[in-house]
Amino acid sequence: MKHIRNFCIIAHIDHGKSTLADRLLEHTKTIGERDMMNQVLDDMDLEREKGITIKSHAIQINYKHKGQDYVFNLIDTPGHVDFSYEVSRALAACEGALLLVDASQGIQAQTISNLYLAIDNDLEIIPVINKIDMDGAMIPEVKDQIIDLIGCKDEDILLASGKSGIGIEEILTAIVERIPPPTGSEEAPLQALIFDSVFNSFRGIIIYFRILNGVIRKGDKIRFLATGEDYEADEVGILKLGMEEKKEVRCGDVGYIITGIKNAKEVKVGDTLTLANNPGEMIQGFEEVKPMVFAGIFPVSTDDFEVLRDCMEKLQLNDASLTFELETSQALGFGFRCGFLGLLHMEIIQERLEREFNQTVITTVPNVSFIAHSSKGDKIVVNNPSEMPDPTKLAKIEEPFIKAQIITSPDYIGNIMTLCLGKRGFLMNQSYLTPTRVELIFEMPLTEIVFDFYDKLKSQTRGYASFDYSPIGYRDADIVKMDILLNNEKVDALSALIHRSRSQDFGRKLCEKLKELLPRQQFQIAIQAAIGAKVIARENISAMRKDVTAKCYGGDISRKRKLLEKQKEGKKRMRQIGSVEVPQEAFLAVLKLD
Structure with missing residues (x-):
């Protein structure tokens, strides 16, 4: 065991984690020249297209040092804040971490947050300055930043x-x-410790684990402690570029096991594997994921609901940070209420459903979860506008707040202040890390950053600001439920929970947008945005009319009036029984409102 080393690579987005992993694999001849390509560990199409790592990847390396053979288990991790749960799971399976810092960009927000994750797990940290051969490399400055941050020596x-x-x-x-x-x-x-799993349609669920104590052999009877189920180990082995079968995997190693489980609910990331005849203790300290953003996912046709449920369960195996539960909507039928870690995460999940499982889905407006306190003193968690209690029975509502850490150059402080204060943020601290780098700490409502905060931050700072956030609890807020009414009937999929100061503006924009998108009917349609019984915005779609007075020529005006009155009666009756169909585009339009 003293010749095993388990480590991962952590860094901010685009600081070169996957490229460094390529060189380590190449240098130790773990991968032959034929299999070598850039970012070889990023095996998903989406990762290659977007140039980001979405999943952590484990691989075993053999290395000879001073005549002694060593085994390295390397885990390459994602850098984006939406995938920080992947990073925390990788850290739980390691004893050390390479902390990469880009020589031309210096320390950024994710570098710091990933570093703190590693320190919480008591990992040995090796600081590495990457990209030293680039033209803009500032090696002495970046060295000083690292020494200030970790307190290590120059050498x-x-x-x-x-x-x-x-x-x-x-x-x-x-x-x-x-x-x-x-x-x-x-x-x-x-x-x-189970730190990852993946569904294979031929072999069932493949589980990746790290052994803390004991040995696992082929044919052993294995018990999952969280579910209490027993299975036989059909195959165990280690992870090279593919899977390599072994007779046994020993203490300290990272490996995989196939037991032929087909049901996704029986495997839980963070669970402990042990032997059925000699069970060990549960491994503690593995935290549950806390979703930040909630949105509904519905199949385009209601017949596909069961298929979609199957796909969601298989996807959850591979991405443990996805949470979902059943939901029904009058407008969209059966679907799921899903929790994501952020908007990029939501976009990736939607893409993966389309690519890996051929599922086309509709996503409703993303929102965060609030806590409502009723006048009787009950606490209700509201993940969805339809769960919001009646305003007359409400004592107060609390919304989630986050601590946002933004690192940027001093030129953009003004822009960032305007952006964050406009999003109801409070500046808590401003400190200069070096003369050219400022760290700004804000406390902000999570609702405000869910939509387009990150994009706006990037465009206002020309891409030079880095952003990281962590939840800090709930605070009282003036949140109201805004309904959209079509001819006095509520459309539940278009309701939103929004801060009172924003509601009027948002309501007006939404009504104007719907006026463009809804098809005209034979009768007039009133589109209203309302909070409770108070209408805050209204648009009308005028009716398509037929000229009933065409056959009336000459004679008294009262004959014309009689025909028009008769038409008016008919329109009135039609409006009572006619219903308005909301097209698909209308649900998507809400997401694109600026």
């Missing part, structure tokens, strides 16, 4: 370039010398 910081392969040997040596080997004993009862 502890390694210099490397993932692209050209400079400094790779030094990194491998540092991994051997600085990262401690795994602790644990092979004689103890089996304890293995």
Whole structure:
């Protein structure tokens, strides 16, 4: 065991994690030249197209140091804030971490938040400055930033370039010398932490685990502690570029197991594997995911509901940060209320449903969860506008707040202030990390950053600001439920929970947008935005009319009037029994309102 090293690579987006992993694999000849390509561990089409890592990837490397063979288990992690749950799971399976910092960009918000995650897990941290051969590399400045942040010595910081392969040997040596080997004993009862799983249509669910104590052998009877179910280990092995079967996987190692489970509900990430005849303890300290953004996902035709449920369960295996429950809507039928970690996460899930499972879905307006306190003193969690209690029975509503950390250059402080204060934020702290980098800390409502905050921040700072957030609890807020009425009938899929100060403006825009999108009928349609009984905005779609006076020529005006009155009566009756069909585009339009 003393020759095993488990480590992961953490950094901000685009600081070169996957490229550095490529060089480590190439240098140790883990991957042959034929299989080598850029970002070889990013095996999903979406990751290659967008150039980001979405899933953590584990791979085993063999390395010879001073004549001794070592086994490295490397996990490459995502850098985007929406996938931080992937990072936290990877850290739980490691003893050390390479902290990468881009020499031309310096320390950014995600660097700091991922570093704190690693420190919370007691990992040994090896700071590496990457991309040192770029023209804009500021090596001395970035060294000072790292020393200020971690408090390490100058000689502890390694210099490397993932692209050209400079400094790779030094990194491998540092991994051997600085990262401690795994602790644990092979004689103890089996304890293995499940940190990921994936569905395979031929073999069932493949589970990835890290063994803390004991040994797992092919043919053993395995017990899942969270569900209490027993299975037989049909195959165990280690993760190279593909899966490599072994007779046994020993303490301290990372591996996979196939038990032929087909039901997605029986496998839970963060669960502990043990032997049925000699069970060990549950591994503690693995946190549940907290979704930030909620949205409804509905199948386009209601017949596809069961198929969609199946696909969601398979997707949840591979992405444990997705949570969902059943929901029905009058306008859209049966579907799911899903929790995501952010808008990028939501977009990726929607894309994966379309690509991997051929499911076309409708997504409703994203919102966050509020806590409503009724006048009787009950607490109600509101994830969805339709769950909002009657305003007359409400004592108060609390909305989630976050602490936002923005790192930028001083030129853009004014723009960021205007943006954040306009989103109901409060400036808590402003500090200069170096003369050219400022850290701004805001406290803001999560509702305000859900839609387009990140895009606006990037455009106002020309892409130079980095942003990270963490939840800090709930606070009282003046949140109201805004309904959209068509001819006095509510359309539940278009309701939204919104701050009172924003409601009038939002209501007016939405009514104007719907006026463009709804088809004209034989009768007049009134589109209204209302809070409770008070209408705050209204638009009319005028009726299509027929000229009933065409056959009336000459004679008295009262004959014309009689025909027009008769038409008016008919329109009135038609309006009472006619219903307005809301087209698909209308639901999507709400998402695109600026």
